[in-house]
Amino acid sequence: MDTALPSTNYSLFNIPQLAEDGTNWITYKERIRAIKPKPFKFNFxxxxxxxxxxxxxxxxxxxxxxxxxxxxxxxxxxxxQQIFSTITDWLLLSIQKLQVSFLIWVEVCAIHEGKTELVQIDL
Known part of the structure; x- marks a missing residue:
């Protein structure tokens, strides 16, 4: 199986680094979301x-x-991989144990959501 990442021309890789102070959290959050398709139900x-x-x-x-x-x-x-490559080292070390991007994302959100109001006021 080819494990090479796609070309950096892909919009997925045009996401700026998440600032340590969270000043770009609002826009970073919108650029990184992914939604899992809902499978069909099984009728037993x-x-x-x-x-x-x-x-x-x-x-x-x-x-x-x-x-x-x-x-x-x-x-x-x-x-x-995108999240890991655009966050600070201290944040990476605190979330690296999580296996699924959704859980990683929930943790990053929990850390930065509290900063959102202050950042919006600053902006």
Whole structure:
């Protein structure tokens, strides 16, 4: 499997470093978000997948969702790397034990959300 990162032309890598004092937290936060696609539910009675409205998805819909979920996990790895490359060393050391980018992101948010009001006033 090729583990090389994509070219730095990708907009994912055009994110500025998070300032130690959090002055760019608001814009940094908006640039780094990723949302996981919601999988279909499994109906244990019918032993089939179903959509939120209770109907059975087509094979194409299942394949499309599987592809989106696979893409999410690939991007999740890139998001983790992006966060690690744009935060300060002290923050990296405090979150490096977390394995999933979502958990890393929650921790970064918890640390910086309290600073947001002061930064907005300064701006």
């Amino acid at each position: 009675t019918t032993k089939k997948q179903e959509k939120d409205d209770g109907t059975e998805p087509t094979q194409t819909e299942i394949e499309d969702l599987d592809k989106k979920i696979d893409e999410f996990y690939q991007k999740d790895s890139l998001v983790k």
